[in-house]
Amino acid sequence: MRIVCPHCGGKAVITSRQTHTPTAADLYCQCRNTMGCGASFVYTLALKHVINPPVAITAQLAMAVIKALPAGERAKLGDLWGD
Ligand SMILES: [Zn+2]
Structure with missing residues (x-):
């Protein structure tokens, strides 16, 4: 799964995952653009249908x-x- 930083549009990686249900989890992410951004953020991964x-x-x-x-x-x- 490709993760894009919502701040700079650069590549990011998932550093950890908190699973809430078998079909929903929070993905803790870190921007790899360490010189220009370095943001960390959480995406929600969930089954839609x-x-x-x-x-x-x-x-x-x-x-x-x-x-x-x-x-x-x-x-x-x-x-x-x-x-
Ligand atoms: Zn970034």
């Missing part, structure tokens, strides 16, 4: 939907896949 769920969850959701269908509708699905 899931684009594609894990395959196992997708399969569980699909099975739940299929099981909720009336028997006649489930039979039509089998016809679609050649079963």
Whole structure:
């Protein structure tokens, strides 16, 4: 992960991390532009949203939907896949 200093735009590094939850943490950063800046700051790293769920969850959701269908509708699905 590339960290950019919010003050000078130079490269910065993560010096430590404080994890709050499995999907959120504070990243303690130090600007590497020691002669012109040298700022230290904290970025928050957090999961925003899931684009594609894990395959196992997708399969569980699909099975739940299929099981909720009336028997006649489930039979039509089998016809679609050649079963
Ligand atoms: Zn800087």
